[in-house]
């Protein structure tokens with residue numbers, strides 16, 4: 569009888585110990601997915617990494633609602649990219665150093681793929697843009713001018729981050745049909761790998777305020793273009809939630 573009691577007591581003890589261990593294990597907190605750093609390969613993208621208003625920032629947003637904060641801004645480090653240039657030696661072939669280096673990689677990859685792109689126009693200073701815009705206003709009136717040329721102080725080209733590209737034969741030069749040429753298609757499809765955006769897509773006219781321009785590319789850096797590509801967002805306005813549109817903020 570006493571032996572049976574001991575056996576029963578032992579069994580009870582084992583049951584209690586096993587039960588306590590079981591309860592302890594099952595009540596342990598489940599590790600949240602985000603704490604598993606090694607398997608979390610996509611940390612959230614920092615949208616505040618660069619200024620959206622400083623003209624010297626690669627992420628600056630310039631559109632009809634957001635002119636350059638310094639209207640006569642002039643970039644400090646303009647250089648000639650080592651690529652085919654429409655008019656070698658002309659100031660308007662230059663870009664900011666970082667953009668020029670990226671453009672060299674972009675266009676040499678296009679060359680390697682069998683195409684022949686060249687810079688049509690890159691940097692345009694305030695005065696150059698003013699002469700261009702005033703010329704349109706004088707011949708066609710302001711309403712027509714606004715559809716064809718950015719007002720001075722409102723052009724991405726003034727930042728040194730933008731470039732118009734054409735093919736060396738000048739086929740479809742500054743025309744929508746460039747986007748249907750194999751070269752134009754290649755540039756549009758591969759730009760993001762080199763930090764460039766096709767800035768004025770055909771389906772975003774009401775967002776960007778500009779008609780489709782298959783020749784106009786804007787450097788913003790590869791970190792941003794890859795993130796936008798992954799998210800399937802094509803305009804800076806939509807990605808950053810910044811207003812755009814076809815109406816100018818101020819009178820000229």
Ligand SMILES: [Zn+2]
Nearest residue numbers: 730731732784
């Ligand atoms: Zn352009």
